[in-house]
Amino acid sequence: xxxxxxxxxxxxxxxxxxxxxxxxxxxxxxxxxxxxxxxxxxxxxxxxxxxxxxxxxxxxxxxxxxxxxxxxxxxxxxxxxxxxxxxxxxxxxxxxxxxxxxxxxxxxxxxxxxxxxxxxxxxxxxxxxxxxxxxxxxxxxxxxxxxxxxxxxxxxxxxxxxxxxxxxxxxxxxxxxxxxxxxxxxxxxxxxxxxxxxxxxxxxxxxxxxxxxxxxxxxxxxxxxxxxxxxxxxxxxxxxxxxxxxxxxxxxxxxxxxxxxxxxxxxxxxxxxxxxxxxxxxxxxxxxxxxxxxxxxxxxxxxxxxxxxxxxxxxxxxxxxxxxxxxxxxxxxxxxxxxxxxxxxxxxxxxxxxxxxxxxxxxxxxxxxxxxxxxxxxxxxxxxxxxxxxxxxxxxxxxxxxxxxxxxxxxxxxxxxxxxxxxxxxxxxxxxxxxxxxxxxxxxxxxxxxxxxxxxxxxxxxxxxxxxxxxxxxxxxxxxxxxxxxxx
Amino acid sequence: xxxxxxxxxxxxxxxxxxxxxxxxxxxxxxxxxxxxxxxxxxxxxxxxxxxxxxxxxxxxxxxxxxxxxxxxxxxxxxxxxxxxxxxxxxxxxxx
Numbered sequence: 219x220x221x222x223x224x225x226x227x228x229x230x231x232x233x234x235x236x237x238x239x240x241x242x243x244x245x246x247x248x249x250x251x252x253x254x255x256x257x258x259x260x261x262x263x264x265x266x267x268x269x270x271x272x273x274x275x276x277x278x279x280x281x282x283x284x285x286x287x288x289x290x291x292x293x294x295x296x297x298x299x300x301x302x303x304x305x306x307x308x309x310x311x312x313x314x315x316x317x318x319x320x321x322x323x324x325x326x327x328x329x330x331x332x333x334x335x336x337x338x339x340x341x342x343x344x345x346x347x348x349x350x351x352x353x354x355x356x357x358x359x360x361x362x363x364x365x366x367x368x369x370x371x372x373x374x375x376x377x378x379x380x381x382x383x384x385x386x387x388x389x390x391x392x393x394x395x396x397x398x399x400x401x402x403x404x405x406x407x408x409x410x411x412x413x414x415x416x417x418x419x420x421x422x423x424x425x426x427x428x429x430x431x432x433x434x435x436x437x438x439x440x441x442x443x444x445x446x447x448x449x450x451x452x453x454x455x456x457x458x459x460x461x462x463x464x465x466x467x468x469x470x471x472x473x474x475x476x477x478x479x480x481x482x483x484x485x486x487x488x489x490x491x492x493x494x495x496x497x498x499x500x501x502x503x504x505x506x507x508x509x510x511x512x513x514x515x516x517x518x519x520x521x522x523x524x525x526x527x528x529x530x531x532x533x534x535x536x537x538x539x540x541x542x543x544x545x546x547x548x549x550x551x552x553x554x555x556x557x558x559x560x561x562x563x564x565x566x567x568x569x570x571x572x573x574x575x576x577x578x579x580x581x582x583x584x585x586x587x588x589x590x591x592x593x594x595x596x597x598x599x600x601x602x603x604x605x606x607x608x609x610x611x612x613x614x615x616x617x618x619x620x621x622x623x624x625x626x627x628x629x630x631x632x633x634x635x636x637x638x639x640x641x642x643x644x645x646x647x648x649x650x651x652x653x654x655x656x657x658x659x660x661x662x663x664x665x666x667x668x669x670x671x672x673x674x675x676x677x678x679x680x681x682x683x684x685x686x687x688x689x690x691x692x693x694x695x696x697x698x699x700x701x702x703x704x705x706x
Numbered sequence: 707x708x709x710x711x712x713x714x715x716x717x718x719x720x721x722x723x724x725x726x727x728x729x730x731x732x733x734x735x736x737x738x739x740x741x742x743x744x745x746x747x748x749x750x751x752x753x754x755x756x757x758x759x760x761x762x763x764x765x766x767x768x769x770x771x772x773x774x775x776x777x778x779x780x781x782x783x784x785x786x787x788x789x790x791x792x793x794x795x796x797x798x799x800x801x
Binding site for chain 2: 313314315317410411424425450453454456516519521522523525526533537540541542543544545546547551552553554555556557558559560562563566571572574575576578579580582588589591592593594595596597598599601633634637647648649650
């Protein structure tokens with residue numbers, strides 16, 4: 219049951235073979251047995267989860283079931299949920315019990331899904347290893363010496379370890395896809411503007427996008443059906459006709475042109491990742507796809523561009539944490555300004571402070587044109603590269619991460635090395651394109667490898683079809699780390 | 707471009723983050739690394755490129771000028787560090 223797909227779980231619930239309360243209890247038990255070792259969750263609240271499960275059981279009994287009714291979903295601790303501690307991985311919000319629901323939470327509540335807990339994450343989603351969390355690092359369930367990736371590391375770990383059937387994440391520069399790759403699960407960042415940012419604690423607002431993390435593309439499609447939708451409370455929410463993201467899953471691939479960016483395959487990728495990605499591409503050839511060489515010449519600039527734009531937006535977004543209205547406040551201070559400074563010095567961790575300082579600097583007088591404006595211009599060049607590439611292909615494929623998961627502590631003192639691990643994922647955020655990662659095998663030390671699939675705007679259904687068809691002929695997405703299901 | 711410890715202190719002050727001498731030096735070393743990466747941007751000629759501030763070309767939506775929020779100050783202030791008589795308390799600003 220812990221390894222079942224969302225569809226299988228829904229069927230069992232509908233046929234009354236199991237109740238949502240029983241299902242929730244089973245996953246909570248599994249969470250409690252594994253979490254002391256893996257640290258994937260910051261908060262679990264059995265009472266609140268079981269209360270939701272009881273409501274779900276009533277919905278099912280009265281014939282009002284939605285495909286996700288009664289199914290436990292873990293929520294990244296960046297989503298505000300009424301009555302739940304919502305920390306964003308930070309000391310700054312270590313006492314913040316949210317008085318309201320994020321749109322994403324609201325939508326899951328409406329369909330009767332069960333919030334089974336809040337997952338660990340890099341502080342304010344700033345990190346690629348989950349090591350910047352105030353609540354301590356998450357471990358990779360495939361190898362507990364390794365990082366799970368970040369920033370949605372808790373969600374990725376929880377799905378990989380089968381502590382939950384599905385989870386949410388957010389992705390500003392790769393924070394859904396990179397941990398999905400490193401933990402051997404599937405994850406998708408939709409087109410910017412599809413999932414409401416209301417109640418999703420802001421990092422870099424022009425890049426942040428929520429999305430689902432689960433075992434398979436089919437599960438992602440079911441989750442996206444819930445998460446996507448217009449919300450007037452998010453000024454960048456897109457008003458579009460609603461889509462059924464499962465509609466194309468079973469279609470054959472047909473004429474599929476896969477673009478392989480020559481820059482991605484030229485250098486930078488480790489050998490084990492390269493061979494797993496090449497094997498996946500060979501599988502797509504067997505499925506009838508044709509390969510096209512494309513070029514994304516400005517892609518290598520996406521890291522410097524990102525490390526100007528994201529910190530700039532973050533420095534502005536995080537100015538709200540001042541110790542006045544909610545969250546942490548320093549205990550000793552002399553005057554108002556001292557209160558701000560001590561609160562922020564004590565409440566933020568080193569990486570968050572670093573990014574606030576970078577952002578403040580690039581936006582400060584005399585530097586704006588050289589950094590912020592230049593970065594915005596390059597952002598357009600990066601987005602244009604994709605527009606050109608999509609004239610020749612339907613999707614672009616490559617590795618999600620240049621290497622398999624690194625060891626805990628290996629890069630935590632070297633921010634620059636850490637930043638470089640997001641080389642393949644950042645460009646999709648800058649362009650606002652949908653992008654996903656699916657598991658395609660294992661590399662060194664038997665650590666998972668992810669395949670990155672970037673689609674054109676609003677092509678999520680096609681991308682999920684492409685991923686699903688691969689998952690029909692392979693079983694990487696069904697593999698779970700050994701030894702997890704024995705009682706501990 | 708070279709950053710100095712004074713730059714770090716100035717920016718920390720702008721960001722309202724207290725920073726001591728040792729931290730400033732540490733941060734300086736890390737920021738210098740990051741800025742050497744960022745400098746790569748300067749090699750590209752972007753003179754005719756329109757800056758892209760957002761992923762979607764969209765016009766700011768307008769809404770009716772009507773009240774949509776209810777008064778929830780008691781709920782919201784229940785999680786504030788210090789409140790009195792419906793007001794958020796901070797150290798005295800004006801003598």
